[in-house]
Amino acid sequence: MTDTPDPTPAERAARAAEAMRAAEAAAGALDGRRDDERGGEPPPAAPAASGAPAEPGTAAREGPRALTELFSATGVPAPLASRAAARLGPDAAARLRADPWRLLSVPGVRPRQADHFARAVLGRDAAPGDTRRGRALVLHMLTEAAREGHTVTPAADVVSALERAQVPDPRGAVEAALDDAEVLALTEEPEFGGESFDEDAEPPEPEETLGPARWALAEEAAAEGFQRLSLTAVPLLDDAAVKGLRDGLPEDRSLALTAALRTGVSILRGAPDDLARTALAIAVAAAGQGVRTAVAAPTDRAAAGLPGDTGDFAVTSVHRLLEPRGDPAAAPGAVVYGRGEPRPFDLDLIIVVDAAALDVELCAVLAEACPDGAHLVLCAEPGAPPPAGPGRPLDDLEASETVPVVALDAAPPSGPLGELIRAVRGGDLAAVDAPGHEVVIVPAASPGEAVHRTVQLVTDSIPRALGIAVEDVQVVAPAAGGEAGTGALNAALKERLNPGPGRFGGMDPGDRVVVAAPLPHAALGETGVVTGGGPHGLDVEFPGGASVVAPADASRLRHGWAVTVAQARGTRRPAVVAVMSPGGLSRPLVATAFGLARRHLSVVQAAGPELARAVRENGTPARRTRLAKLVIH
Numbered sequence: 001m002t003d004t005p006d007p008t009p010a011e012r013a014a015r016a017a018e019a020m021r022a023a024e025a026a027a028g029a030l031d032g033r034r035d036d037e038r039g040g041e042p043p044p045a046a047p048a049a050s051g052a053p054a055e056p057g058t059a060a061r062e063g064p065r066a067l068t069e070l071f072s073a074t075g076v077p078a079p080l081a082s083r084a085a086a087r088l089g090p091d092a093a094a095r096l097r098a099d100p101w102r103l104l105s106v107p108g109v110r111p112r113q114a115d116h117f118a119r120a121v122l123g124r125d126a127a128p129g130d131t132r133r134g135r136a137l138v139l140h141m142l143t144e145a146a147r148e149g150h151t152v153t154p155a156a157d158v159v160s161a162l163e164r165a166q167v168p169d170p171r172g173a174v175e176a177a178l179d180d181a182e183v184l185a186l187t188e189e190p191e192f193g194g195e196s197f198d199e200d201a202e203p204p205e206p207e208e209t210l211g212p213a214r215w216a217l218a219e220e221a222a223a224e225g226f227q228r229l230s231l232t233a234v235p236l237l238d239d240a241a242v243k244g245l246r247d248g249l250p251e252d253r254s255l256a257l258t259a260a261l262r263t264g265v266s267i268l269r270g271a272p273d274d275l276a277r278t279a280l281a282i283a284v285a286a287a288g289q290g291v292r293t294a295v296a297a298p299t300d301r302a303a304a305g306l307p308g309d310t311g312d313f314a315v316t317s318v319h320r321l322l323e324p325r326g327d328p329a330a331a332p333g334a335v336v337y338g339r340g341e342p343r344p345f346d347l348d349l350i351i352v353v354d355a356a357a358l359d360v361e362l363c364a365v366l367a368e369a370c371p372d373g374a375h376l377v378l379c380a381e382p383g384a385p386p387p388a389g390p391g392r393p394l395d396d397l398e399a400s401e402t403v404p405v406v407a408l409d410a411a412p413p414s415g416p417l418g419e420l421i422r423a424v425r426g427g428d429l430a431a432v433d434a435p436g437h438e439v440v441i442v443p444a445a446s447p448g449e450a451v452h453r454t455v456q457l458v459t460d461s462i463p464r465a466l467g468i469a470v471e472d473v474q475v476v477a478p479a480a481g482g483e484a485g486t487g488a489l490n491a492a493l494k495e496r497l498n499p500g501p502g503r504f505g506g507m508d509p510g511d512r513v514v515v516a517a518p519l520p521h522a523a524l525g526e527t528g529v530v531t532g533g534g535p536h537g538l539d540v541e542f543p544g545g546a547s548v549v550a551p552a553d554a555s556r557l558r559h560g561w562a563v564t565v566a567q568a569r570g571t572r573r574p575a576v577v578a579v580m581s582p583g584g585l586s587r588p589l590v591a592t593a594f595g596l597a598r599r600h601l602s603v604v605q606a607a608g609p610e611l612a613r614a615v616r617e618n619g620t621p622a623r624r625t626r627l628a629k630l631v632i633h
Contacts, residue, residue: 066093074120076103082505082555083107097121101136111137111165128166134173137165139182142212146390149623151219151360152186152209174210184216185209186626209624215390216626218361222393223630225367226265230403232372233264236291236348245285252409257282259404260349260377261291267398268379270408271421272354272572272595275379276306278408279351282377286349287312293349296321298357298570299526300543305572306353318352318362319523320544321345322369326520335518337365344371354570356380357525359389360627381595382407383425385588386623388524388566396627417594417601424591429612437466440602447483450579450606451492457577457602458561459496466575466600470497474527474573475562476593478584484606489562489579497561504533505554513540514560514567521547525567527560565593575600580607585614 067081070093084092084106096102100118103109114136118126127133141161145153155174162170177183188207211219235242242261246254259266260282268275279295287293293313297303300317314321323338339345350370352358355378358366370376378394386392398405413419416434423430432439442457444450458473475493480486494500500508507513511530515522521542522528528542538549538557549557562579569592576597580590585607594601605611 063090063093067096069093070096070121074117076117080106080109082552086552086555099132099136100126101130101133104136104140105143111140129168131172131176134162134167134169135176135180137162137167138173138177138210139180139212142183142210145624146212146215148621149386149390149392151215151390151623151625151627152188152211153624155185155208155210158210177210182213184211184213186211186216188626188629215360218364219391219393219625219627220630221364222360222367222391223627225364225370226397226403226631228372229264229367229370229374229376231264233262233375234373235262236286236375237261237289241289245289250409252406253278253281256406256408257285259406260351260375261286263375263404264373265376265378265397265403267394267403267405268377268408269382269405270379271410272381273414274408274411275381276353279353279377279379280306283313283349283351291349292347293351294321294345294347295351295353297353299523301526302354302571304543317523317526317544318358318366319518319526321350322365324520335520337369339369340365341368345369345374347371347374349375349377351377351379353379354381354384356384356394357387357569358393359387360391360393360625361389362387363391363393381425381591383588383591383618385566385569385586385592385620390623391625391627392623393627396625397631399628400631402631417597417599420601421591421595424587424594424615427587427616427618429590429615438600440600442602442604444484444604444606447488447581447606450484450581450604451488453604454489454562454577454579455492455496457604458493462575462577462600462602468575468600472574473577474568474571474575474596475577475579476565476568476596477562477579477581478565478589478593480558480564482581482583484579484581484604486558486562486564490559493561494559504530504538505551507533507538507554507557507559509533512560513557514563515556516558516567517556519549519553519556521549525563525569525571527563527571565589565596568593568596572596572598574598575602577602577604579604580611582607582610585610586620587615587618588620590615 064081064085067085068078071078071081084096084103087106088095088102100121101114103117104111104114115126118133138158141158142153158174159170162173167173178185186209188209242258246257249257256268256278268278270278283293283295295306295313295315296318297306298317300320303315303317306315321339324335325338327336352366367376378397380394386395397403413422416432416438419432420430420439434440442453444453454475458470458475462468462473463470475489477484477486477489482488494511498508498510502508507530509530509532513528513530515524515526518524521540522544526542528540530538531541531546532539536548537551538554540547540549540557573596576593578593578601580603590611
């Protein structure tokens with residue numbers, strides 16, 4: 001048998017380019033949908049050690065130019081360069097030469113694409129059993145699971161997936177990932193039912209699970225933080241003062257106030273308007289008695305929209321409350337907060353509205369930033385969708401039965417919008433009478449018609465008929481991908497509202513943008529307007545003020561005339577256009593989308609009978625998490 005000659009670098013590049021383009025076409029739309037519909041990819045994990053040194057003489061060329069040259073030589077699509085730089089840092093090219101399977105850590109890259117890239121870089125040395133490949137596949141599988149909301153995955157499932165990926169030694173690949181410290185092995189103790197006490201029954205074996213270290217450690221930190229706050233809490237006011245504040249309150253409000261002032265962690269459930277009013281009433285009462293108080297919302301824009309007088313206490317976003325700052329030592333793209341265990345809040349009472357939007361990592365940071373003795377009140381709708389990021393901390397905390405949960409009595413619905421949202425929460429997509437055009441249903445026979453109708457509503461019908469400015473209209477959709485997803489909607493809206501060549505990384509002055517993954521300048525879901533740009537970055541006016549988004553971070557912005565429901569949650573607008581297309585629908589998602597409107601809701605109905613079925617059957621996918629058990633132990 002004769003050895004086939006090794007392909008030349010040019011041949012390898014040509015083959016890789018063709019394969020990468022095919023794989024990109026097959027997987028790119030799905031990956032973009034997965035990242036964007038959850039508000040962006042999980043922030044980067046800590047970089048691992050490189051497996052081999054960079055090629056001699058390349059150090060001076062490292063940076064964007066070196067990465068562009070590497071991708072050009074190996075046939076990687078150019079748009080991946082900015083994502084790779086944001087994920088892997090300024091030495092991305094050197095790290096990819098040393099370990100080409102690190103390309104798998106870049107959002108949107110699939111295993112088949114990474115294999116083609118590795119063959120282009122390593123030639124015949126790229127083998128299915130390469131330790132670097134197995135290690136990267138393990139982390140990729142767990143990261144994909146995290147994008148679905150899971151913080152842990154059964155080890156047996158990972159091993160089976162590695163076998164299907166033709167990894168010769170799946171257990172060895174898992175061990176390599178564990179040695180790299182980016183993955184943790186965790187033991188889940190079995191639940192003991194009645195059959196477990198049968199003398200002849202075999203005791204159930206503990207289940208081994210795996211999780212990305214970042215999320216597993218965050219879940220443990222969140223549990224420890226909640227436990228600490230519960231154990232160190234003392235009443236913030238004496239009994240006489242609490243009794244005086246409770247006098248004349250309805251029972252549900254009285255219970256909510258008592259839980260906030262007497263327990264370290266409490267959960268408050270109710271409709272968004274009721275929650276906002278009650279949260280602010282508690283804050284007013286506490287601050288009036290000298291309790292250092294803050295109310296926090298998911299975004300600065302949401303905080304600015306909270307009603308009532310807030311003169312005696314802070315009202316801000318959770319992001320701003322934690323004091324984000326730049327840190328050159330941080331992992332690329334990561335957000336570092338100035339508040340935490342070494343420098344906790346100077347506060348006694350922190351009330352978070354729409355706390356169901358907090359993923360497990362943000363919950364951990366928030367809990368760690370609360371000093372011993374502080375009280376934390378977490379507010380959310382019953383059955384609210386889980387956060388865009390991994391975990392379901394609020395639901396897990398409630399399931400642990402370790403903290404008081406107060407449910408506000410439902411107020412009668414206010415107007416047609418209120419009637420519709422109450423019906424949806426109850427599982428019924430009911431028709432409502434809206435003489436003032438508070439709710440309008442716009443049928444669309446196809447995704448293309450849905451996009452066309454949406455543009456008409458935003459640019460003409462709503463401003464003309466209702467006097468609501470375009471700037472006060474927000475389009476929402478279940479996902480970013482698809483023919484009627486936010487990508488297609490934004491392309492059509494930009495063409496009508498602010499056409500331009502996309503001079504600054506696809507953006508032009510006047511474009512509305514949304515933060516699709518957290519930035520130091522703004523939280524996930526915050527919207528702003530581009531005012532300029534250049535080599536220094538993108539100039540954006542956010543509700544919290546003007547900011548410069550560095551070129552490496554600009555990929556975390558998307559056009560924001562249309563945003564996913566996950567990105568929009570917690571931030572209400574005078575008018576909302578909810579584009580309902582098939583796929584990804586659930587009762588919590590629909591209720592959240594409709595509830596974002598203050599004055600007017602247009603529903604572009606392109607989902608057919610699937611919309612009513614989703615509302616009727618709920619169907620929110622379950623998440624594998626550990627927080628409920630961790631809080632108990």
